[in-house]
Amino acid sequence: MASPPPSPPPLASIPIPDELLEEIFLRLPTPDAVARASGACTSFRRVIKGRAFRRRLRTLHRPPLLGFMDAAGFHPAQAPHPSAPLARALASCTADFSFVPAVVSSSSYLVPPGVQDDDGEGPRWRPCDVRDGRVLLVWTSLMLTKRERFNAAKLHLAVCDPLCSRYVLLPTIPQDLAAQPQDLLREFQPVLAPCTGDDGQEEPFKVICIARYQTKLVLFVFPSTTMRWCMAESPIFPSLKHMSCFDCVRGCFYWTEPYGWSDHLMVLDTRTLRFSIVDNLTGYHAELSDLPDQSFGYRRANALVMGREGALEMFSLVCQHGSFAIYHTSLQNNSQEWKLEKIIQLPGQYHDYNISTVGAAEGFLFFRGAPEGIHIGNVDSYSMEVKTYEITKVCTEMDNIYNPRRALPFFSFPPLLSEPTI
Structure with missing residues (x-):
């Protein structure tokens, strides 16, 4: 009896070019699906971690909503929300600003106009604005007495990236700059200016403090490119009772x-x-x-x-x-x-x-x-x-x-x- 013919050798897998892998990954429905694909093999992960690929991905997909931040902390998205698994996985680092060093250890602190303090936990970093993956933090330093007025020069601010545990401590507004308006401060709102680039690249940030005085409206501006505060007075006085x-x-x-x-x-x-x-x-x-x-x-x-x-x-x-x-x-x-x-x-x-x-x-x-x-x-x-x-x-x-x-x-x-x- 004749022996059966030998089996053909297995076909060698043809490597897929990186350019084709990028196009495949860009067609996945969500960023979460792309992140899961990165765990399949080292070649997939290498392509997905490429900076050019990530930039293209961010232009096609908006970032997922992870939850809400307020003075009490971080509230992650919960099931059945589609972002719940990712929000749960990142909740610990998103809610914890302990990597940003404390400014003062005193148990007394100052609450500026427009910044809410609802928990009574004393001085700590609190988020006051969020934009483009950055969080603007405020730390208050001294308790006001009834005779004192809020001094913008005593406000401490920091900008951080909570997922990467990176931060920048902003210098306080210089006293001579804060004293220039020579008027009673009614409202004070620190905000992060939005990024204006379209290619997803990291950009310098800008912090703007909108200060509403009794008779004027003043902007204290801090660009990260100069790391210096400047001031601009608006010729328009707000017609709104509140600007919060x-x-x-x-x-x-x-x-x-x-x-x-x-x-x-x-x-x-x-x-x-x-x-x-x-x-x-x-x-x-x-x-x-x-x-x-x-x-x-x-x-x-x-x-x-x-x-x-x-x-x-x-x-x-x-x-x-x-x-x-x-x-x-x-x-x-x-x-x-x-x-x-x-x-x-x-x-x-x-x-x-x-x-x-x-x-x-x-x-x-x-x-x-x-x-x-x-x-x-x-x-x-x-x-x-x-x-x-x-x-x-x-x-x-x-x-x-x-x-x-x-x-x-x-x-x-x-x-x-x-x-x-x-």
């Missing part, structure tokens, strides 16, 4: 009234450091502001978002007979009047809820809700995608629905796919 609520749209900050409608929006262009105003009560907004709202006094009503090219878009919460709706309006560059785009009726489980918008970022509107009559309890945080109007629950936390502290949405790619921002 703002949204960032295309490199500009837009301020709205926290608990109602105002005649104008205050606008700061972070590139030119110039203020301007936008008429607010025109077109459909004039009708919307006249609607009786049963809970207007307890919540922030309006938020502005990154809209279509040439348009400014606003989302407003309105309560009618116990039910909430979101009114989407827009203002085209060539128009002087706000136009209604869509009314989004919130589902039935929101009936009789206390709801407040908490801002907008990365194409999402954020709001919080709690059942009527429950001041401290389970407060739910939600996101709504601006393009699709899809509402997703992000997390639930024990909190006070009337708490004035600002919730900061924190977006970031996994460390494997991101570059250090500091």
Whole structure:
């Protein structure tokens, strides 16, 4: 009997060029899927860790929402939110700013106007703004007596990248610079200017402190390129009673009234450091502001978002007979009047809820809700995608629905796919 013919030798695997692997990985649906693919083999990881590839990936995908930061800490996204596994894995480093050295050890400290201190834990670093993967931290130093006034020169600030444990301690504002306005300081808001680059590369950062005095508006500006504070006085005095609520749209900050409608929006262009105003009560907004709202006094009503090219878009919460709706309006560059785009009726489980918008970022509107009559309890945080109007629950936390502290949405790619921002 003849022996069977020998088996053919196994086909040698043909190596896939790196350029083709990049194109395959760029077509994966989410950054999380790319991060998981990096664990398959060393060649995949080598391609994915390439700086050029990561830059291309970040131009195609927006960073995932990991949760919210506020004065009480970090609140990660919870299941079934798609970012929950990544948020849980990164929660420890995102919530911990202990790698930033303490400024003072005294148990007494100063709370500047506009910076909320809700936990009574004494001096420590607290996040006051989040943008482009960076966190702006504030540390307060001295307790004010009734006769003392807040001194901007005593405020300590730091900018950090929590996922990479990197930080920059900012020098305090020089005393002679802080004393120049010679006026009573009413509000003081430190913010991070947005990055203006389009290629995803690391950029210098800029911290802007908006100081509202009794009779003038002053900007204290700290660019990381010079590491020196400078001051600019605005010729426009704010028409708003408060400037603590703002949204960032295309490199500009837009301020709205926290608990109602105002005649104008205050606008700061972070590139030119110039203020301007936008008429607010025109077109459909004039009708919307006249609607009786049963809970207007307890919540922030309006938020502005990154809209279509040439348009400014606003989302407003309105309560009618116990039910909430979101009114989407827009203002085209060539128009002087706000136009209604869509009314989004919130589902039935929101009936009789206390709801407040908490801002907008990365194409999402954020709001919080709690059942009527429950001041401290389970407060739910939600996101709504601006393009699709899809509402997703992000997390639930024990909190006070009337708490004035600002919730900061924190977006970031996994460390494997991101570059250090500091």
